Amino acid sequence: MKAVCWMGKSSMETRTVPDPELINPHDAIIKVTRTAICGSDLHLYDGFIPTMESGDIMGLSSWDSWKRSALRSPTSSAEIV
Incomplete structure (x- = not known):
């Protein structure tokens, strides 16, 4: 998968x-x-x-949908805010 990674101060890369x-x-x-x-x-x-x-994956604020869970979810296409 693609992710934005912190490479150092003021440096990010998509990897x-x-x-x-x-x-x-x-x-x-x-x-x-x-x-x-x-x-x-x-x-x-x-x-x-x-x-x-270096290489840590960034990401905190997102609009997501279930892809796969170890838990039973009420719907398979639930949105998470």
Whole structure:
């Protein structure tokens, strides 16, 4: 899958990364259909978060739909806001 990765202060790249996997019963895989940036993203971009490592995947604010879940969902096409 494609993901925006933080490569260093003020540096981002779109990269191909491994597809996520369901590991425990509470996991869900979602398909992101829209996204936005927020103040937290700007702090990450500017390098103010010391725990960021080159290649970390960005993403926090999104409009999603269920793709696959380890849990039973009421509908298979539920939207998540």
